[in-house]
Amino acid sequence: MNAKKTITFSSIIIVVSLILSIAYGFITPISAQKKQVTLSAIVAEPKDRWDILFNSAQQKLREKHPDMDIKVDYRVLPYDATRTQILTAMAGRTPIDLVSVDQIWLGEFAQGGFLSDITDRAKTWGREKDWYQTNWDGGKYNGKLYGVWAWTDIRAMWYWKDLLNKAGINPDSLKTWDGYIAGAKQLNNALKGQGIQGMHLVGASHSPDMWYPYLWMLGGEIVKQKNSHPTKGTYWFPAYNSTAGIKALGFLKQQVGAGIRPQINHFWGQEFADKKFATMLEGSWLLGAFPHEKWSNLNQEIGMLPMFPVPSVGDKSATMIGGWILGIPETSQNKDLTWELLTTMVDPQVLTPMLQKEGYLPTQKPIGEGPYAAKLNASIPYYKEMISMIPIGHSRPNIPEYPRISDNIKQAIDEVYYGMKDPKQALDEAAAKSAKVLGW
């Protein structure tokens, strides 16, 4: 009897549910029947910039597609974890729609077949000419486009005006190698016992990034193409142990000799903002270490030289540019819509407010030079000077082997920092290892 009751009761519930769901289909307005699409993304910290970009782009995309309920589910990861997470996710065929790619990872990702070739899409889009050539080329690997470089950063020389004044140093004297060394000694003497060091020298894992500008300004290269590779015909070969490289590393050695201590911990400009260093060669993101309300008067307290010190007066300086590229993984199941999202995110109208708030530099001419430039210039301290450095900016090779080559160079720099080897020996040994990494 009980079983009969249960069966009857269950049957009634099933029939009622069926009727209700069929009726719902007729009653529900078309607007509530929108096609649900969730785009997933993995991006690198800090989070604020992505909140601004994704919120704005998502809104625009929804307006463009009223028939769809579009959501962007983005995960923001620490820098170091981003590369590994993206690679493991893609190796495991996890469907991700959009990723932020550091410029130096692009070759590795493209070579592995993880990123979609967007060359044809970009041609149809027709905005290539809006990008600075270096930045557009940064998204290419083996002649194909795999990503769009969204924004960039430069490294420059920052100093506390009062501290240099106290040590009796004219900031212009720091423009040359000799002046920089003399300034370091002078500053260290003047600031003794105050817990402030004269100059900052990076000794952390990315120390090669702060050596490359000296290499480039002397005409050197990190790697160059060479014929007769055992398996690849023409391929990359380490070139950083050239005369230029040795001279550039010699300058770092001179800095250590002058009492500048390599800093194994790098706080990305916070140490400068905390006035632990009087002078620091650091990226444009250093501004972010200062509160926004201070930005309008920041140039009264800190100064900026848009250069790395040069060997002699009149020599052309160089700097390193980095930044983030947006790419679409091969595993994306919504490539068309993701492409729309990506192009919306780099639309000057969407991108400029983020750059303005975070202090990043544009990769597009309409933002760097066009009507948006005035907006950025008015709100970002030293914006004009930073933009003026883009033409002397170089980027690191985006070949798959780069992380290991960088590690070899880091070892050479450390060996020179700690007086274990002279620059030539250290660089030659590192280059031999890099050649092996490159398959020579």
Added chain:
Amino acid sequence: MFARAEPYLFLTPAFAILLIFLIFPVFWNVYISLHDVSLINIIKGWRYVAWENFIDLIEDPNFQTSLKVTLLFVAGSVALQFGAGLLISTLLNQKVRASGVLRAVFIIPWTISAVIAAFSFKFIFDSNFGILNYLFDKVGLQPVNWLSDPNMVIWSMVIANMWYGTPFTMLFLTAGIFSINPTIYEAAIIDGATKIKTFLHITLPLLKPFIVINLILITMWSVNFFDLQLVMTGGGPLFASTTASLYMYRQAFEFGLLSRGAAAGLVLVAINLVVAFIYIKLLRR
């Protein structure tokens, strides 16, 4: 028939878990170490390379350095962790006021995440902003490059690891001390044994099984541990704090060389097995 199979049926779930999560990964690791697998070609074909990864590994001077660094790190960490743990557990076993509270306080470091501990020590040892150099400066001592001197850095790591790992030894040996029959101590007191003699001739011998197991565990953990090194120095300067476990991690996840990382992992397993074998031999003596 069913009665004979019954115990095996009960064992099946446990064995299945063991097979999936332990045995299969080990064999998979061996398989990867014999092929050329990197994050770049992971979704493409894998080439069989036999022992090439192991040969590359052994020939890599950085791996050789990492083995030396591991030896120093493990020896220093185990000696200090064990010494401090034994001392604290013995002292707390005396008639000390609030020994329970003190035990709880001493356990705090072990409850903290290794990464948080590493970040804390990174700031403590920082040559510019660190509290240690600040205190040195206050008493007129020269600052020490705790993390940036290649000769000093490994000892800074050992100190950090000692702080982090000692509570486990203390807790483990305290449990051992509690298991000793108190009447033995009473008999020793009646026989006129001093505290030192009681410790040497009663406590230590009766604690031997606990000591050996503790040594095996803290040695293996120290061999495999790389959180501190990764966060505090990233293995630098000049690989002076790159232990073999950190080397393995960097090869696999920083450079994407999964085969090389797998080969390094198997070398670590071998080291752990040798260490365990030696300790067990000592226990049986």
